[in-house]
Amino acid sequence: MNVLQVQSLNKSFSTGFRTSVQVLNNVSFEVKEGVVTGFLGANGAGKTTTLKCIFDLIRPTSGEVLFFGNQAFDLNVRKKIGFLPERPYFYEYLTGFEFLKFYGDLIDEMTKSELVSRIMEVLEKVDLIEAKDRALRDYSKGMLQRIGIAQTILGRPKLIVLDEPMAGLDPDGRAKLSQLIREVASEGTSVFFSSHLLHDVESLCKELVILKKGQIVYTGSLDSFLSRMDSGFEVVTENDGRRAVQEIKTQAELQEVLKTIVDKRQTLIEVKRLRPNLEEAFVRISFGEEE
Amino acid sequence: MKAAIVIAKNTFRELIRDRILYLILVFAVLLVFLSVVLGQLSYAEQMRITLDLGLAGVELSVLILSIFIGGTLVFRELEKRTVLTLLTRPLTRGQFLFGKFLGLFSIIFTGLICLGLVLLLVLCGIGWKYQYQFPLILLGFLYQGAVLISITMVFGNIVRPVLSIALTIGVFLIGRSMDSLLYFAEKSQSVVFEKFAWTVQYLFPNFERFNWKGFAGQESFLSIGDLFLSSFYFLIWITILQSAANLLFRRKEFV
């Protein structure tokens, strides 16, 4: 099942009298249940705009967004999703606990004592138990990002959507957040998040949605994205105790080279298929020549 | 409705923890004391003048609270982008807006009670005898405050806070001069002026209808019927203004 289905989303912003700029162009993709999906795109590609359209914060010019099969973004769906916007900022006058209590009251599905124990559980998970009675104005960036995640998972949602959750965090903070996302996903919550930190995306995501200048350029699994982006082969041979490495682009070339090796009776050590990492593949698709 | 109350509670807490509120309240208490002192300095009708000035002080404070906090009420959530997460929670935009209104309304109500008590204590301290009109006059202040909050909420959807506050003050001044305007229109021979005044009367809330300070120190008060009529007038304006704010807010995009 799809937890989220985005169909032919178009969005133009008017930029003045009778002029407008099209930011999203026929954007369609799905987020599958139970997996972590990464949302990639260069600065200004339209990721944040897409996410805001999904949650009705921005009205798309046309297109449709469906949750959990066929539901619109109504009050029931809202209870089953969580959203963390870009550079979130929460009520500085509330303590961590009060903030979660406030959001929990809005979900309104637990008794008071159930809610309190759920809040403690979530605070434990995001490692903020000690800071729960401190005002949010005294939280560090990493702590704010974690209380932001806590807010999204409070109601045991089926889907959480995070807009650049790792931005501005130090490596340790990022590692903690990655671990947290992994845990949340392992409990069956689908996660959809945008990020520029491809290393983290590569280690977390199973699926990818890639946006370029407002258009989808790839949707599908991370694996097939990387293998689609094959960069050829590496052949290692040995001659008189000395190793030689050859990089080969195509299958035909590879067969030629292998034939030579066999003919000349050289020692074949290894034939390796080269795969770009996500970083290279992404740069190629996002900044390379138009397809 | 539950969701609106959750928002209202949080708004109340937000304002209670805000220094601005205390700044205005301290100013208000000083204003009340000052009015009383000024009243005491007058030669004739000391008690009446003290009472009038004291009430005017409380009224001015309520107006300031309503206009200035109302002017930034929703804007704060937009500016700090807290609205982005909040509006994806299980509540409608209408409930959010109404909750904000209820929250500030409770603040005004609480502030009014406090200032009213301060004034009452001071007045009783100088030998004033309590009259039943006193709380009813304060009720009129509350009505004015609530209408003003609603006006700032309508303007707040269209313009920035500073302008919203300025426009609201403008509407208030028109509303408070409406009776004189209608009076002069009637006296004048000009048909155009009369038509103009007639139109203004329906376009803007008539704040004079909630201004009952004149009854302070009198033997009488508005008749029950008139009190009900004014309350009804109040409810109609609140409904119109809140609906307008709601309509505008529902169409908003949060880019």
Ligand SMILES: Nc1ncnc2c1ncn2[C@@H]1O[C@H](COP(=O)(O)OP(=O)(O)OP(=O)(O)O)[C@@H](O)[C@H]1O
């Ligand atoms: N209100 C607006 N009016 C005009 N153009 C806008 C408006 N909001 C966004 N845009 C444009 O839409 C494009 C997409 O912006 P968006 O914020 O969605 O990008 P993004 O993929 O989230 O980028 P980033 O990675 O920097 O966060 C940008 O080119 C931006 O300039």
Ligand SMILES: [Mg+2]
């Ligand atoms: Mg963005």
